[in-house]
Amino acid sequence: MALMDWVKRLITPRVTSRPTPAHRAATQDQPPVMDTQPPRKPTVASTPTAPAPVAPVTPRPTPTVTTQAKPEATLVIRLVDTHDRPLQPALVLTGRLGETVHLTFPTIAGYVLLRMDGMTQTFLNEYGLTTLIYQRQWGQPITTYLIDYDSGQLLALPRLQRDVLGATFQFTPPAVDGYHIFRAQGDQYGTYTTHPQRLLYFYRRDAWQTVQRVEQYVTLTTDHAVYDLPAGQAYGYQFPAQSLWRLFAIITLTDQSVWYNLGGNQWLSAQDTQRHEHRERHLEIPRVTQxxxxxxxxxxxxxxxxxxxxxxxxxxxxxxxxxxxxxxxxxxxxxxxxxxxxxxxxxxxxxxxxxxxxxxxxxx
CATH class of the missing domain: 2.30.30.170 (SH3 type barrels.)
Incomplete structure (x- = not known):
C-alpha cells in the first residue's frame, strides 16, 4: 500500500504546509523520495484587461442607379424590282431606338440598286419599313446589218437595239426597196446577254434571177458600152472590139438578159462576146494592122x-x-x-x- 500511496502523491498536486510532529515521526522511517519534476515557476495570477469599447459603424446606404432600358426596335427591309416584285426574302434588323442601323446592301446578280425608300441611319420607330428597289442591268446591244449579198455594200446604216439583261428578242428581215432577202447570219431570236451580238441580213436585187461566180475571160466581138449595173446607167465610154477581159460574175436577170461583171461596178452585156474558160488558150489576140x-x-x-x-x-x-x-x-x-x-x-x-x-x- 505504501507504493500506491506514493504514486498517488506523485500525481496528485501537493499543498505546501508545515509538517506536523506526528507526520515527521511517521515519515522518518521512510526513505527519502527524490522529486524528479523540474521546479515550477510560481504562477502569478493576472487580472484580464477588458478591450476598449469600439464605436459602432453605421453602414452607408448604397446609391441605387436606375437604368431605364430603351425599347426594342425592328426594321424590315424589302428587296424588290421596279415592278415591286420581291427578288429575295426580306431582311429583318433589330436593335434599340436611337441606335445605328448597320446594313450592307445585298448584291443581286443581274440587278443594280436604283433607289431606297424609307431608309434611315438609326432606328427611329419600334417598327420600320425600308424598300430597296433594284433595276435590271442592261444587256449588250445587238447590231443589225443590211448588206447587198453580191456587192458587199451596206444598204442602210447599221441598226443598234438594246434591252435589259435577259429580255427576249425576235427579229424579222426589214423590207428593202428593190431587194429581197437572200440569207441571214446570226441569231434572229434569243435573249440579251452580257456579250454583244451581231445579225447580218443579205439581200439580192429583185431583178437578179441567178448569179454565178466565175474566173473566166471574154473577148468582145464589137465595141461595148460599160454600165454601172446590169441594165443600169452607161458610163459614156466603150471597150473596143477584140479586147480581152476577165470575168468575175455572170448575172441573169428576170428578163433573161445576161451580163458580165469585169470587176467593181463595170458591167457588159453578154451579146456579141466570146467567153473562154482559160486565158492561156487564147493568147493570140487579133491585132490592128494599120x-x-x-x-x-x-x-x-x-x-x-x-x-x-x-x-x-x-x-x-x-x-x-x-x-x-x-x-x-x-x-x-x-x-x-x-x-x-x-x-x-x-x-x-x-x-x-x-x-x-x-x-x-x-x-x-
Missing part, C-alpha cells in the same frame, strides 16, 4: 471615174500592163491612131493608154 504614130511631148492626167482605176496595155489592144488611178499624172511620148481613128497614148517603153481616159493639160 497604126500610125507621131512623137509628141505632152502632159495630162488620167480622166476616169472618181476613186477608180483604168487599165494600160503593153501595146494598143495588146496585153494588160497594169492600172492607173484616176487623176494620176502622165507624160505622153507618142500618139498612135488606128484605122478606126481611135487614139492611144504611149506613156512608157511598153505602156499605152486609150486616149478617151486622158485629159490633156493646156499647152503654153
Amino acid at each position: 497604126l500610125t504614130g507621131q512623137d509628141v511631148q505632152l502632159t495630162g492626167t488620167v480622166d476616169y471615174i472618181p476613186h477608180g482605176t483604168v487599165m494600160i496595155y503593153r501595146e494598143p489592144y495588146g496585153e494588160i500592163a497594169g492600172q492607173l488611178a484616176n487623176g494620176e499624172l502622165l507624160e505622153i511620148r507618142r500618139r498612135v491612131v488606128d484605122d478606126q481613128q481611135l487614139r492611144w497614148y504611149q506613156i512608157g517603153p511598153a505602156a499605152y493608154i486609150n486616149a478617151r481616159y486622158v485629159r490633156l493639160a493646156k499647152q503654153l
Whole structure:
C-alpha cells in the first residue's frame, strides 16, 4: 500500500504546509523520495484587461442607379424590282431606338440598286419599313446589218437595239426597196446577254434571177458600152472590139438578159462576146494592122471615174500592163491612131493608154 500511496502523491498536486510532529515521526522511517519534476515557476495570477469599447459603424446606404432600358426596335427591309416584285426574302434588323442601323446592301446578280425608300441611319420607330428597289442591268446591244449579198455594200446604216439583261428578242428581215432577202447570219431570236451580238441580213436585187461566180475571160466581138449595173446607167465610154477581159460574175436577170461583171461596178452585156474558160488558150489576140504614130511631148492626167482605176496595155489592144488611178499624172511620148481613128497614148517603153481616159493639160 505504501507504493500506491506514493504514486498517488506523485500525481496528485501537493499543498505546501508545515509538517506536523506526528507526520515527521511517521515519515522518518521512510526513505527519502527524490522529486524528479523540474521546479515550477510560481504562477502569478493576472487580472484580464477588458478591450476598449469600439464605436459602432453605421453602414452607408448604397446609391441605387436606375437604368431605364430603351425599347426594342425592328426594321424590315424589302428587296424588290421596279415592278415591286420581291427578288429575295426580306431582311429583318433589330436593335434599340436611337441606335445605328448597320446594313450592307445585298448584291443581286443581274440587278443594280436604283433607289431606297424609307431608309434611315438609326432606328427611329419600334417598327420600320425600308424598300430597296433594284433595276435590271442592261444587256449588250445587238447590231443589225443590211448588206447587198453580191456587192458587199451596206444598204442602210447599221441598226443598234438594246434591252435589259435577259429580255427576249425576235427579229424579222426589214423590207428593202428593190431587194429581197437572200440569207441571214446570226441569231434572229434569243435573249440579251452580257456579250454583244451581231445579225447580218443579205439581200439580192429583185431583178437578179441567178448569179454565178466565175474566173473566166471574154473577148468582145464589137465595141461595148460599160454600165454601172446590169441594165443600169452607161458610163459614156466603150471597150473596143477584140479586147480581152476577165470575168468575175455572170448575172441573169428576170428578163433573161445576161451580163458580165469585169470587176467593181463595170458591167457588159453578154451579146456579141466570146467567153473562154482559160486565158492561156487564147493568147493570140487579133491585132490592128494599120497604126500610125507621131512623137509628141505632152502632159495630162488620167480622166476616169472618181476613186477608180483604168487599165494600160503593153501595146494598143495588146496585153494588160497594169492600172492607173484616176487623176494620176502622165507624160505622153507618142500618139498612135488606128484605122478606126481611135487614139492611144504611149506613156512608157511598153505602156499605152486609150486616149478617151486622158485629159490633156493646156499647152503654153
